[in-house]
Amino acid sequence: MTPKTLVPGHTIGIIGGGQLGRMLALAAARLGLKCHIFCPEDNAPASQVAHHTTIAAYDDVQALADFAAAVDVVTYEFENIPADSVAVLAASKPVYPSAKALAVSQDRLDEKSFISQLGIAVADFYDITSAETLAHALQQTGGHGILKTRRFGYDGKGQWRLSPDSDLAEVMAQLDGQPAILEALVEFEREVSVIVARDLNGHITCYAPIENQHENHILRRSLMPAQVSNAVAQTAVQLAEKLATALDYIGVLSIETFVTVDGLVVNEIAPRVHNSGHLTQDACAVGQFEQHIRAISGWPLGDTQAHSDAVMTNLLGDEIDQWADWAAQANTAVHLYGKEQAKAGRKMGHVTQLKAK
Amino acid sequence: MTPKTLVPGHTIGIIGGGQLGRMLALAAARLGLKCHIFCPEDNAPASQVAHHTTIAAYDDVQALADFAAAVDVVTYEFENIPADSVAVLAASKPVYPSAKALAVSQDRLDEKSFISQLGIAVADFYDITSAETLAHALQQTGGHGILKTRRFGYDGKGQWRLSPDSDLAEVMAQLDGQPAILEALVEFEREVSVIVARDLNGHITCYAPIENQHENHILRRSLMPAQVSNAVAQTAVQLAEKLATALDYIGVLSIETFVTVDGLVVNEIAPRVHNSGHLTQDACAVGQFEQHIRAISGWPLGDTQAHSDAVMTNLLGDEIDQWADWAAQANTAVHLYGKEQAKAGRKMGHVTQLKAK
Numbered sequence: 001m002t003p004k005t006l007v008p009g010h011t012i013g014i015i016g017g018g019q020l021g022r023m024l025a026l027a028a029a030r031l032g033l034k035c036h037i038f039c040p041e042d043n044a045p046a047s048q049v050a051h052h053t054t055i056a057a058y059d060d061v062q063a064l065a066d067f068a069a070a071v072d073v074v075t076y077e078f079e080n081i082p083a084d085s086v087a088v089l090a091a092s093k094p095v096y097p098s099a100k101a102l103a104v105s106q107d108r109l110d111e112k113s114f115i116s117q118l119g120i121a122v123a124d125f126y127d128i129t130s131a132e133t134l135a136h137a138l139q140q141t142g143g144h145g146i147l148k149t150r151r152f153g154y155d156g157k158g159q160w161r162l163s164p165d166s167d168l169a170e171v172m173a174q175l176d177g178q179p180a181i182l183e184a185l186v187e188f189e190r191e192v193s194v195i196v197a198r199d200l201n202g203h204i205t206c207y208a209p210i211e212n213q214h215e216n217h218i219l220r221r222s223l224m225p226a227q228v229s230n231a232v233a234q235t236a237v238q239l240a241e242k243l244a245t246a247l248d249y250i251g252v253l254s255i256e257t258f259v260t261v262d263g264l265v266v267n268e269i270a271p272r273v274h275n276s277g278h279l280t281q282d283a284c285a286v287g288q289f290e291q292h293i294r295a296i297s298g299w300p301l302g303d304t305q306a307h308s309d310a311v312m313t314n315l316l317g318d319e320i321d322q323w324a325d326w327a328a329q330a331n332t333a334v335h336l337y338g339k340e341q342a343k344a345g346r347k348m349g350h351v352t353q354l355k356a357k
Numbered sequence: 358m359t360p361k362t363l364v365p366g367h368t369i370g371i372i373g374g375g376q377l378g379r380m381l382a383l384a385a386a387r388l389g390l391k392c393h394i395f396c397p398e399d400n401a402p403a404s405q406v407a408h409h410t411t412i413a414a415y416d417d418v419q420a421l422a423d424f425a426a427a428v429d430v431v432t433y434e435f436e437n438i439p440a441d442s443v444a445v446l447a448a449s450k451p452v453y454p455s456a457k458a459l460a461v462s463q464d465r466l467d468e469k470s471f472i473s474q475l476g477i478a479v480a481d482f483y484d485i486t487s488a489e490t491l492a493h494a495l496q497q498t499g500g501h502g503i504l505k506t507r508r509f510g511y512d513g514k515g516q517w518r519l520s521p522d523s524d525l526a527e528v529m530a531q532l533d534g535q536p537a538i539l540e541a542l543v544e545f546e547r548e549v550s551v552i553v554a555r556d557l558n559g560h561i562t563c564y565a566p567i568e569n570q571h572e573n574h575i576l577r578r579s580l581m582p583a584q585v586s587n588a589v590a591q592t593a594v595q596l597a598e599k600l601a602t603a604l605d606y607i608g609v610l611s612i613e614t615f616v617t618v619d620g621l622v623v624n625e626i627a628p629r630v631h632n633s634g635h636l637t638q639d640a641c642a643v644g645q646f647e648q649h650i651r652a653i654s655g656w657p658l659g660d661t662q663a664h665s666d667a668v669m670t671n672l673l674g675d676e677i678d679q680w681a682d683w684a685a686q687a688n689t690a691v692h693l694y695g696k697e698q699a700k701a702g703r704k705m706g707h708v709t710q711l712k713a714k
Contacts, residue, residue, distance in 0.1 A: 008680065008693045010707075026383055029406045032680075032693025032706065048408050049386045115368045282642060285690045285711050300685035304529055307665045307688070323365065323389075328657035329665070332644045336389025349365075349389065354642050354664055 003200045008032030011131030013071030020077035025050045027289035038067045045338045060112040068092040096250040096296040097271045105271045110152045121265045124184035136181040150179040192226045192238035195277040197291045198249045203302045206292035209236045210276045222276045222312040252292035262306025282352040283310035284332045308354040322347035360557045365389030370428030373403025376694040377434035381405045384646035402695045408547040410714040425449040453607040454628045460630030462628045465507045478622045481541035494539040531682035545615035547585045552634040554648045555606045562658045566593045569632045579633045579669040593639035639690045639709040640667035665711040677705035
């Protein structure tokens with residue numbers, strides 16, 4: 001569909017009702033734009049703050065078509081949307097990021113191939129379709145590696161860390177025929193992400209690289225600025241810009257990298273706002289959520305310079321009960337997502353602590 | 358009603374659906390709290406981002422009672438709520454700020470008397486009930502002064518600037534029997550406001566004083582920090598704390614003052630968040646809207662220190678059409694209110710420009 005500049009009063013359609021959709025909707029509201037959420041759940045975090053919600057399955061073609069008819073542009077907060085659903089939406093309204101960007105990031109094999117073909121380093125990776133291809137790949141990597149389903153994994157789900165001691169038959173049974181890749185292990189000093197935005201005219205802005213600390217495969221803490229040299233920071237920004245341009249990307253794109261002795265290695269890309277970018281809400285005049293809304297709405301991109309240094313800590317599961325302690329801290333912003341059940345490991349909120357630069 | 362600490366998932370009832378209610382609702386959403394708006398208009402700015410809306414007249418007793426039953430605490434975004442309506446609400450739920458604070462600020466004569474009795478300077482003022490009392494008061498002020506209705510004025514409405522040339526019969530005709538006060542003119546260097554918050558335990562926090570520039574009786578621009586000496590800033594904060602304590606106030610209280618050669622003179626107080634405090638959203642980790650939500654919810658008050666200097670400019674009427682120019686500025690946050698009609702002088706949005714301190 002033809003790109004369109006939204007004006008105040010126009011409506012953004014968001015596929016997905018979680019915390020990313022919620023913070024996108026809050027950012028859109030600041031700009032006088034309305035949001036219409038599409039998700040299967042009642043009382044989803046995003047619905048609580050949006051103008052409208054369509055409650056339907058992600059493959060409900062009629063509901064998708066009605067939703068698209070009711071909004072001015074469509075975006076999404078997670079990458080596991082069926083391609084057929086995107087096609088239905090794209091038939092009547094612009095969908096950003098595009099189906100192409102979505103397809104690349106939905107499949108780890110396609111993603112790694114795409115990045116690699118741009119001359120950007122990724123972990124050595126192998127297409128795994130059988131016990132034989134797995135055994136052969138492990139020979140190349142010295143018996144170590146991470147087996148990942150090509151699709152639908154997140155926060156360590158759908159992943160198996162393999163060593164020469166692993167019971168490969170058991171792993172193949174758990175994989176249960178799903179297409180997968182084996183990635184060689186990468187020795188890294190730290191993990192750094194880059195949040196890049198590209199607008200309808202091809203203009204690109206990047207926030208300064210952000211350092212991430214994981215626990216149990218879940219993001220625990222992010223810091224800006226990342227503790228890396230200027231040269232590494234510059235390289236990280238350049239590869240983010242290269243990826244956004246190569247994907248002809250519209251919106252916010254998130255790139256996770258490993259800092260190694262041999263340079264930066266891209267771990268994965270996400271065609272959306274990202275947990276590590278949450279601190280930009282509080283550390284910059286325009287955060288990642290508003291930046292995404294601006295990009296897909298044909299607005300000028302916002303200034304990405306940070307007025308403060310920042311540390312973001314996720315509140316996982318019943319850590320949300322610590323909200324009052326966090327709220328009492330100096331220079332601290334608390335963000336809670338309106339989720340009813342605090343399951344273990346579930347992202348219930350986050351806090352950002354600011355510090356003068 | 359007994360004070361109550363709200364937890365994420367609880368619901369705040371807000372009387373009024375304008376931009377202040379909208380920004381209160383957005384601030385509450387960040388904390389995982391829900392909002393239920395009560396206002397007579399369909400598609401009000403606040404409703405667009407709130408969980409629920411009751412559309413009813415402000416004196417609809419049944420609707421008010423049902424609304425109070427559905428929420429955990431009640432607050433408001435404007436001071437002209439009928440006292441009887443507040444009584445209905447307060448019968449079933451805590452209402453903050455209290456009926457007393459509301460009553461004092463609803464009536465300019467009561468307000469000036471209250472402030473004056475605390476030993477805080479206000480303009481000389483006179484109770485005007487007739488042409489005779491007006492003529493007598495003008496003798497005291499040398500023929501100059503500002504006649505104001507005791508109730509319901511804002512942005513210069515219900516005000517007449519009087520001089521020895523004024524046609525007093527005509528003015529009395531326009532006043533049409535409404536109770537009024539005459540205020541002597543105050544010669545001032547600048548106007549400064551203080552946004553103070555007091556919580557359920559009597560703790561008080563103040564943002565740094567903010568300087569305000571008016572045009573045609575409407576706020577044009579606010580600046581933080583105000584260009585005043587430390588001594589003046591300290592005095593402004595002290596009198597704000599004194600007023601909040603004397604009113605046994607819960608929530609955000611806004612105090613407008615004149616800086617004169619003889620010290621600070623209080624112009625008026627507003628029992629709510631205030632246009633001049635909008636810049637705290639972008640210049641502080643916790644802005645005035647969240648501070649109010651925290652105070653009335655039994656949460657710890659947030660840190661009021663500013664990470665940046667800030668200038669806030671109101672977008673009035675068709676100035677909202679300049680949104681794209683503002684959005685392209687460095688270090689600038691744009692806030693638009695979702696209002697459909699851009700009438701002359703109507704507050705349609707504001708922008709905050711940040712600068713390193």
